[in-house]
Structure formats: C-alpha cells, structure tokens
Amino acid sequence: MSAPAVPLRLLIVVPPLAGHLLPARALALAWAARGHEVSWVGPEPALRPVLGPDAVVHPTGARLFREQAVGGAAAVRSLWEGFVVPHTRFTLGTVRRAVAQWRPDVVLVDQHSPAGALAAHGAGVPWASFAPSSLEIGDPLDGVPSEEGGGSDNGGGGLAGWRDGVLRGLWERAGLPAGQYTDPRFSPGLVVATGSAALLGLDAAAVPAAYALVGPLLAERPEPPFPWERLDPARRRVLVTMGTLSAEVAGGFLDRTAAALAELPDVQAVVAASGEAVLPPGAIGCARVPVLELLERGAVDAVLCHGGMNTVGESLVHGRPLVLAPIRHDQPVTAGRLAALGAAVRVDFATATSDQLRAALRAVLDRPGYRDAAALVGRQLRDGGGAVAAAERLERFARAPHRTGPA
Template sequence: MTSVPDGARSLRCLIVVPPLAGHVHPTLALAAELRARGHQVAWVGPEPTLRPMLGPDALVHPTGIRLFREQGGGGEAAIRSLWQGFVVPYARFTIKALDSAVRSWRPDLVLVDQHAPAGALVAHRHGVTWASLAPSALEIGRPLRETPDLEASLEELLRALWRQAGLPVAEYTDPRFSPDLLLAFTSRALTGEQPFPAHYALVGPLLAARPTPPAFPWERLDPDRRPVLVTLGTLAADVAGDFHARAAEALRPLADRVQGVVVATPEVLAALPDHVLGVPRVPMLELLERAGLGAVLCHAGMNTLCEALAHGVPLVLAPIRHDQPIAARQVVAAGAGRQVDFATAGPGELREAITAVLEEPGYRVAAERVRQAFVADGGARAAADRIERLTVARR
C-alpha cells in the first residue's frame, strides 16, 4: 500500500455516479488508486445495479432502485430526453439517500459525475468539498454553445433542482462544474488546445479490470484473420435497427482476412451470417489486450473509443446521439478514425471505411499518438494526485 503523501491525510471519498457502465467503469480505476494510497472509497446508488460492476467488496450506500423513461431520438431531442427523462428524475430520486449517506459516512470529498447532480447539491448543503467527474465530451468546453436554447433549458433544469433542494438561490453553482476541481476522462489529444480553466484536469481514460467480465469464446477467434470489433455499446438496442446487418454485409468480402466480432442482442445475433462471430457481450479490455484488434466500428461512446485508442486501435465511428457526434469529430480531427452516418451508411461505405483504417497506416499512427498522450496524461494516478492536492489546499 502506498502511504498518504506529506501534507495530506487519509480521506473518505464518496463517489456519486449514475448506474451505467460507461460512468461506473472509470470510477473503478480511480477507487483502486485512492485505496492503494490509503484512502477510503464508497459509492452511492442502486446496489442491485452497481454491485455486479463494482464487485463484492465495494462499500455501497443504497438508494433503492426504480425504472426511468427510455431515452429517445437524436440530436437536440436526445439530449433533452437524457436530462428530462433520466438525469433530473435520477437526481430527485436519489437526493434523500445521498443526504443520509453524507450525514452517516461523513466524507471528506464527494466525487460527482456530471450526470448525477444531486451529489453536488448535497455536498453544498453539508459544506463538503466536491469535485466533478466528466466522463463524456458533452459537458466540457461548452459544446452546446451553438444551440443556446438547449443550453438555456438545461441550465433552468439545474436551477430548478437547486431550488427544490432548498438551497439558497444566491449561492447557486452549476452542479456539473465544481469550482474547485473537474476531472475529465479525455485528453487534449482529442479536445485540441482549447483553453480550459486551471482547475480542469484532463487525465485521459481511467482503465481497470472489471470484477465480473463476461465470458468470451476465445477458441472461435481465427488466428489467420484480423479481428474487427463491431459494438454499439450497452444502451443503443432501441435504435440499432439494421446496423449490425449492414456491418456484417460490409465485412463479407473481407472474410478471407478479416473476422468481424459483432456485439448485439440475442435477436440480432440469431440472424447474423456465419462469417462473423456474434456475441452478446465482450470483455472489452481483455479483448483489446489479447486479440490484436485491427479496428473498432462503434457508436463513438466515450468509453469504447477511449479504450480502443488507449490500445492504439483506430476506429470507424457511427455516432448516434448525446456526446457521440462531438467525440467522433474529435477522433477524426486527431486522424485516428473515419466517421460514417449511422442511419444511412450502406455496406459499401462501411467496408470502404473499415478497409481504410485497416490498411492506411496513418490511422494507426495517429491512434498510437493518442495512446501515448493518454499515458502522459496519467489516468487514475493523475486524478488521485489532483484530489490529494485539492484536499490539502482546502484544509
């Protein structure tokens, strides 16, 4: 165990995160680093959902569990649906349990995912230092500035949450943005050299082994063919449509040298042709480390694309909604991938994009450049350093 550095002390860190894999997984790495330094870590959320992702030893302050409205649409409609149908209702549902957790566990620091704003409200109420976790490209650098009506409507939703929590209006602080520390799980290799405030720390992706990785048929990987992963993440089943079929057809003429690994629902898997390997889930990090992936075709979800780039694997990106178009543009600007239209790209266009990132060396060179930048950013180690510096400064 690493000792707590001079000037610091053992901390109690409470993590407030939505019960979604893309938000929870980075906190595993952060928690492991903090615990290795002698700090204590706990989470707040629905235990039946969090426990399989966190493992049996994690301390979870339970909130109970309820269903939330399906997110729908694309563009502005999808972002409004995300906030109105999930983020705000989840905040209202969890705030009482959060308040109880802060009262009973008495954390020194609350680490608040930007899509779990109740954590910031409760921390402010109790005078506890809080830091923001930014796991996506949607909430840093004001990417919504070109849609001022949408930006203003989200601001009003957050101000309403503040008022409903009984907090003084004059003390309002946007709960997405801690005034003291924001940890963004991205890199200037992707965002570019836009200016960020000094308390923003772009630490790159936070990667750690998952407690319960899914099984995978390793014996079915063909050593004579280069694997290409096709995945739309965990939340796109409602809009996937025939994308997997188009991707499988795109890979058919390449089947002598490329093996598609397609992640999809059981209904879709049943209809896939034999030249691709269909699975319901993959152990993503292990697959990247063991399989020698040639490329990843995905929806530009931040976790998926950062995990691929952290292993130097180039991408074909078919963004669907939320922050995905922003993230896709960043990867293309970095030279590490190609972008296609999720709804309209046919097999021929998909095949041309896949072939390009497999065969044109510039994409892999750029992906390797991003990988090296991620290493330099420091990941969980850098995040923990910033947390310790913040708490020393606030003593």
C-alpha cells in the first residue's frame, strides 16, 4: 500500500480587493479540500471578512493608496503608480518573512501583487501567476500611447513599454540579479487565468502550455440579506451593479440608468447602490447585492455592469447576457470582446443617454441571439473546470521538479 501524498503548503499573495480575493478564496477552498494547507499575505481588516476567522494570514498592516484615474491610459498608469508599485514596496518585507518562516511549497502570485514573485524568486521557491482580470493577458496595452496626448516612454514602447520599465524597476529595487529578470506577472511554469481563450482574446490553438484557462472560480460565500419576497414574478429582471471601486464615479450613470428603466414597465431592476441613489419604480435597491445567489436562483434575466471579470464570468456561466459600461483597466477590453462575441451590448459609461441605455437593455432582453451567445461563452468558461481544475493544476505544478531563484 502506497503512502499518502504529503500535504503541500500554498502561500497566496493577492491585492486586498474583492475582485481578486473572491476567486482566490475559491481556489484556496478547493486546495484545502485536497488535503493541503494555505495561508495569505495582506492586511487583516480587508482579508478577514472575506476569508473568515480560521484563515492563516501573515498581516502586512494597512495603508492608504492614491485614488486612481477614471479611464484610459491615465487609469492604467495610476493603477501601477498609485497602487501596484507602492503596494509591492509596502508588502515585500512581510512576503519575504512569510516565505522564509512558513516555508510554502508554492506561492500563488496575483499579477497585481508582484511582491509575491520577487520574494519567491529570491528564496528559490516555485511561484505560479494568478490572472483574475484580462488586463495583463494577451497584452491589450500593446500599441497604446503611455499618455492621453499620444506620448510614450521607454524608447517609444507606449503604455506597455512604460509598464515593463516599472516592473524591471521593482525587480532591481528588490535586489534580484538583472540577468535573471522574469516578468513578475508571468510565472514561466504556470499562469492560472479565470477566463477562456475567446474571452481573453487568445488563439485557442496557440495558448501557451503554461496557461491554465480555468474559467471563473466560484465557491459558496457569505451573502448579504436580500428581500427575495419583493421580486416580481410577472416581470423580467435586470441586475445593475457597477462594482465597489466604481461607486464614487457611478452616480450620474446610475441616474441615467434609472431613467431608462423607468420607461421599461415590464422590467424590474435589482440595483446595488447606496440609499441616496435614484431608483426606477418597483426597483429593489441594496447597498450590497447577493450577485452569485441571484444568478444561481435564476432571479435575473440580464446584467448591467462595468465589465469587471468577476461579475462578467458569473453572469456568463449562468447564461445571462450583459450590457457593459466599462470605466477603466481591463473593463474596456472585456467589454469589446464580449460585444464582438455577441454576448453583450457595450455602452459608453460617460456619455450613454437614458434612451441608449434603454435600447441596450431592450436588446439583450428581447433578442435571443444575445442569450444564445452568452450561453455559448458560458459553456466555454465552464469547460475550464473552475476552482477544482485550478487546484489540480497548481498541485501538479507544486510537485514537479523546479529550478528557481538566484544562482
């Protein structure tokens, strides 16, 4: 009788943001279900409510980061300058101590938490990349000017070249050998991505062997209370959610959306918004909405959102078409791809009128082609295997022989 496999230790380094934490948590639960151990690096006040009281957290402390720009190249630059870079510098010491003291077999590194890759490489520990957004996959920034006026940095490399220079600067600042430079966003051995080839803009026949396109990572999670009894069975329903990080800029858009829905008496809206938001007649408004549970119960027929990968993936695997109003980062990329695939209508977040929003909502609700396309993309995402497939691939990677770290 063969001896049982030795449990493996996984250290997860991820930004303290719900859109990154929730899919990583689903992977961690699948990893633990295979008999392995997991711990996290990050600020306890942000991680603990999502991960629960029993999670092992190596605390970094918390700090404020600069507010990000609303859209375009400025938003990408501010993401790196105002969050990724200072967050990396702030957390690198704690990540290094966690690697040294907890001794993980593998480190899972979010693409926007390069400290994990820097610490793992320096210690000679295998690390895998985690891509919960589409911003870094397929390099959608290639050819984009680094400044809104069309200027570029780093010898004409545009926004992608500017970002690559930022990454090399982090590597050098961490004291790692320049000759061993590896893009901290991409582990040479494994990149776990929460999309499909179509959604990420990749040629399905040429996806790199190191990529695991597993689709959305879903798991049961604590959901806020919701007045289910207020759902109107006689009307179709639209979920409206613009994400937690967009609340400060979404007010005007939500007002126009409310005006559009007011002209659709056969549609009931479920809106994630503060108590001050204007709601259309008969709408249900909550500060927090149980998005996944609404979709699982079949309680909504379409979704209007900003194009974040979590909401998009959850909607698609449940066959729901979308109206997408992207604001920044990967959202315009995802919205453009889904519109091209016929699973969504894209509208302009800043300028879409209530008439345009009403027409977009009517299209995804009334035209079967949008539902059919959403169902097809959803099947492709489900075929990735989700959290179970991600944990299996990560386990194989962790058990394989590796040669990593400084010579």
